[in-house]
Amino acid sequence: MAKAVKQDVLLSVRPQYANLLVDGVKRIELRRKFPTDLEAGTRCLIYSSSPTQRVIGECKIESVKKLTLADLWKESALDAMISWNDFTSYFSGLDHGYAVRVYGPQRYDKPRELTKVAGKEAKPPQSYRYLPSKDRPASL
Numbered sequence: 485m486a487k488a489v490k491q492d493v494l495l496s497v498r499p500q501y502a503n504l505l506v507d508g509v510k511r512i513e514l515r516r517k518f519p520t521d522l523e524a525g526t527r528c529l530i531y532s533s534s535p536t537q538r539v540i541g542e543c544k545i546e547s548v549k550k551l552t553l554a555d556l557w558k559e560s561a562l563d564a565m566i567s568w569n570d571f572t573s574y575f576s577g578l579d580h581g582y583a584v585r586v587y588g589p590q591r592y593d594k595p596r597e598l599t600k601v602a603g604k605e606a607k608p609p610q611s612y613r614y615l616p617s618k619d620r621p622a623s624l
Contacts, residue, residue, distance in 0.1 A: 492527045492615040493545070494601070496608050502532035504565050506541030506591040512563040514556070516575065517611060518582035520548045528586060529601060529615070531608060538595035543586040556581045 495513065497505060504510035526545040532538055551559065553575055560583040561571065575581050598606045602615055 492529060493522065493612055494529045494531055494539075494609055494615055495612045496531045496533050496610065499532045499536050501565070502530050502536070502540055505530050505543060505586065506589050508589040510563070510565045511586060512560045513584040513586060514560060514564050514566065514571070514574065515582040515584060515611060516578060518548055518584055520550055520582070522548060528584075531598060532595070533608065536595070537598070537608070539592070539598060539601045540595045541589065541591040543589040546585040546587050548585075549583045550580055551583060552580050553578065556583055559583065 497513065501510060501513070505513060522545055524546060527542055528545050529539050529542045532540045549559075556575075557568075557571060561568075563585075564571075564583070566574075598608060602613075
């Protein structure tokens with residue numbers, strides 16, 4: 485069994501879904517690719533992509549499951565707050581996806597610039613990226 489990874493993760497999420505995540509309405513984030521070896525309780529910083537382009541909050545990862553698309557839809561659609569059309573469009577060409585179940589959402593009082601959270605050279609991730617220990621803020 486692989487050793488669990490303990491690093492913060494920075495997730496790039498479309499604004500409509502990012503807001504639902506940090507408000508606690510959306511409890512599952514769907515991904516085309518995602519590591520399955522993250523330790524439960526891993527902090528997940530939520531970067532709201534264009535036009536917001538800020539880290540708007542965080543949550544913790546409860547679990548990550550790799551599932552066939554049929555099982556992913558059946559188990560996750562309601563908590564992922566996604567329509568069938570958006571789901572099929574997002575996962576087009578794949579036979580599986582990842583359900584990232586989260587808890588403990590927290591919206592920041594003031595959204596943070598990415599460089600304040602992930603270092604001065606930080607660029608928005610396509611999907612996700614680990615935040616190395618040296619870049620991890622203890623609290624935001």
